[in-house]
Each structure stands twice: as C-alpha cells, then as structure tokens.
Amino acid sequence: MIITENLTKKYNGKKAVDNLNLEVGDGEVFGFLGPNGAGKSTTILMLTGMIEPTSGSCTINGVNVALNPLKGKEILGYLPEDVGFYKNLTGRENLDYLGKFYPMSSSDREERIETLLKSVRLQDVPQKVGEYSRGMNQRLGLALALLNDPEVVILDEPTANLDPEGVLRYREIVNQLAKEEKTVLICSHILSEVKAVCTTLGIISQGRLVARGSVEEVENELILQSNTSQKIVIRSINPDVYDFIESISNPDILEVNRLKNGVEVQVKRDIRDELAEILKGNCSGITEMYLERPGLEDLFLKVYRRE
Numbered sequence: 001m002i003i004t005e006n007l008t009k010k011y012n013g014k015k016a017v018d019n020l021n022l023e024v025g026d027g028e029v030f031g032f033l034g035p036n037g038a039g040k041s042t043t044i045l046m047l048t049g050m051i052e053p054t055s056g057s058c059t060i061n062g063v064n065v066a067l068n069p070l071k072g073k074e075i076l077g078y079l080p081e082d083v084g085f086y087k088n089l090t091g092r093e094n095l096d097y098l099g100k101f102y103p104m105s106s107s108d109r110e111e112r113i114e115t116l117l118k119s120v121r122l123q124d125v126p127q128k129v130g131e132y133s134r135g136m137n138q139r140l141g142l143a144l145a146l147l148n149d150p151e152v153v154i155l156d157e158p159t160a161n162l163d164p165e166g167v168l169r170y171r172e173i174v175n176q177l178a179k180e181e182k183t184v185l186i187c188s189h190i191l192s193e194v195k196a197v198c199t200t201l202g203i204i205s206q207g208r209l210v211a212r213g214s215v216e217e218v219e220n221e222l223i224l225q226s227n228t229s230q231k232i233v234i235r236s237i238n239p240d241v242y243d244f245i246e247s248i249s250n251p252d253i254l255e256v257n258r259l260k261n262g263v264e265v266q267v268k269r270d271i272r273d274e275l276a277e278i279l280k281g282n283c284s285g286i287t288e289m290y291l292e293r294p295g296l297e298d299l300f301l302k303v304y305r306r307e
C-alpha cells in the first residue's frame with residue numbers, strides 16, 4: 001500500500017508537489033495522470049526514495065522511504081521511463097547481475113529470471129542489450145522491476161515503446177499483479193491504455209490531487225471542471241416523448257431537441273435513472289436510452305489544454 005501525507009516538494013522555493021494526500025491500496029491498479037509539469041515524476045522520485053520531500057511523508061507498506069530508502073527498495077519494484085542496463089551484457093546476464101542485490105538464492109533467482117523473461121518474450125533473445133530496440137529495453141525493464149517479487153510496483157510510461165503484442169503481454173502482467181493483491185501505480189500519458197488496466201485514477205495538476213476515483217468518477221469530475229454538457233438520447237416509437245420530456249421541470253436538463261425517432265436531452269449530469277422512473281408510468285414506446293459524453297481523453301484536453 002502507498003500512503004502519502006501532505007507530501008510536498010519545493011524546487012527553488014516553488015512547489016512541484018503541494019500537500020499531496022494519496023492512498024493506493026493492495027490489489028489496486030492506480031493510474032496517475034496529469035499534464036506536463038504537474039508533479040508526477042517528482043512524486044514518483046519521492047515514492048522511490050530518490051529525492052527527499054521538503055515536508056510531509058510517503059510510506060510504502062509502512063516503510064518511510066525517505067528515512068529508510070534501502071528497505072523501500074526491497075519492497076518496491078520500479079520501472080523508470082528510461083531504464084538503463086549494461087549494454088555489453090545480454091538481458092539474462094543483466095537480470096542475473098542486478099538480481100544479486102536482492103536477498104534471493106541463486107536457484108530462486110535463476111527460476112524467477114526465466115519466468116520473467118518468458119512473460120516479456122525475451123527468453124530466446126541472445127543479443128546484448130546494446131543491440132536491443134527501445135521496446136525490448138522497456139520489456140526488460142519491466143522484468144527487472146518485478147525481479148524481487150515486489151509488493152508495490154511503480155511503472156512510469158510502461159507502454160511508450162511497446163508493439164501491440166507487447167502491450168497485451170504487459171496488460172496480462174499488470175492484471176496478474178492485481179490478482180496477487182499487489183499495489184500498482186502507473187504513470188502514463190496514454191489515457192486509453194490507463195483506462196484499459198487501471199481500477200482507479202488520480203489526476204494531479206500543479207502539484208495537487210484534483211480528482212480521484214473510478215474512471216467514471218474521474219470523468220464526472222472532469223465534466224464538472226470543464227463545464228461540459230452531456231446528452232441523453234431517448235429512442236422511442238411514440239412521438240409524444242418530446243412533449244413529455246419538454247414538460248418536465250428538472251434543473252439538470254439544459255435543452256431538449258427533437259430527433260426523428262426520439263429526443264436528445266442536454267443535461268448537466270447523468271439523470272437516466274430519474275428519467276426512466278418518470279417515463280415508466282407516463283410515456284410508452286421507449287426502445288432505448290443512452291448517455292453520450294466525451295471520453296477521458298477529450299475531457300482531459302478540455303481541462304488541461306490551457307495549462
């Protein structure tokens with residue numbers, strides 16, 4: 001579990017991370033999002049014990065990483081955006097060498113390395129890492145991050161260089177980590193990818209956490225912040241549906257437009273349940289009702305384009 005309490009980092013007196021209170025639980029796959037310069041990398045550097053907070057704290061499974069960075073490293077797996085390896089060694093040799101820093105018997109290490117190389121599709125690659133493509137390097141980085149079977153895993157832009165097959169493998173690995181009740185924090189700008197694997201999302205902006213929750217909850221928050229309207233489309237074989245919806249007095253309804261076979265209702269929030277309840281006893285012939293609203297990417301752009 002990751003907990004940050006009033007976590008703050010100042011660079012030259014300017015706050016890069018500002019009183020961040022975050023909790024990511026066991027089995028949670030948390031997508032950490034934010035525009036450029038929002039404070040994601042600074043937060044990750046503090047979580048991984050690489051820089052010290054100016055004030056506040058962060059604990060990984062109860063370990064204060066600033067006070068005990070070595071213990072933190074034992075329970076944490078970290079894939080940085082640019083992972084560096086020994087270029088004149090093969091992937092297997094790199095993992096074997098770096099794995100010696102973990103408390104693991106050599107036979108356990110060997111077994112773990114083979115399992116991980118297989119899951120990132122590098123088990124039959126004889127080349128030295130200096131001859132790897134960027135995607136291969138990133139896949140090896142994922143294997144390294146998981147080498148010590150960590151309880152908490154932090155992945156920074158894990159899919160940036162992966163091909164579609166690599167992305168599928170990566171998703172399987174993340175899903176498996178969640179099944180094992182590990183805590184996973186993923187930092188990425190590829191929002192569709194974040195949506196595909198994350199159970200919860202958090203958005204940081206100007207060093208502060210401005211939204212947190214399920215994908216739907218975060219989308220709702222962004223809809224509010226961007227003042228975006230959404231629409232409920234009601235398909236009906238009964239032409240009276242337009243007059244009926246027009247007659248409803250509800251402050252969340254902004255506009256009602258007639259469609260060929262139904263109506264389109266501009267709303268401030270999703271009021272489908274309320275509409276269904278009212279329509280049930282009063283208007284027959286409804287065949288379909290659905291919500292149309294911008295996706296996470298569009299909403300994100302709307303809110304953060306100006307930053």
Ligand SMILES: Nc1ncnc2c1ncn2[C@@H]1O[C@H](COP(=O)(O)OP(=O)(O)OP(=O)(O)O)[C@@H](O)[C@H]1O
Nearest residue numbers: 011012015016034035036037038039040041042043
């Ligand atoms: N070493 C540093 N010295 C001074 N300022 C820094 C340093 N590192 C980051 N900053 C500043 O702190 C703020 C947060 O930067 P950070 O790199 O954490 O953002 P980010 O969310 O990771 O951005 P990106 O998406 O571009 O990677 C920015 O204003 C940045 O200019």
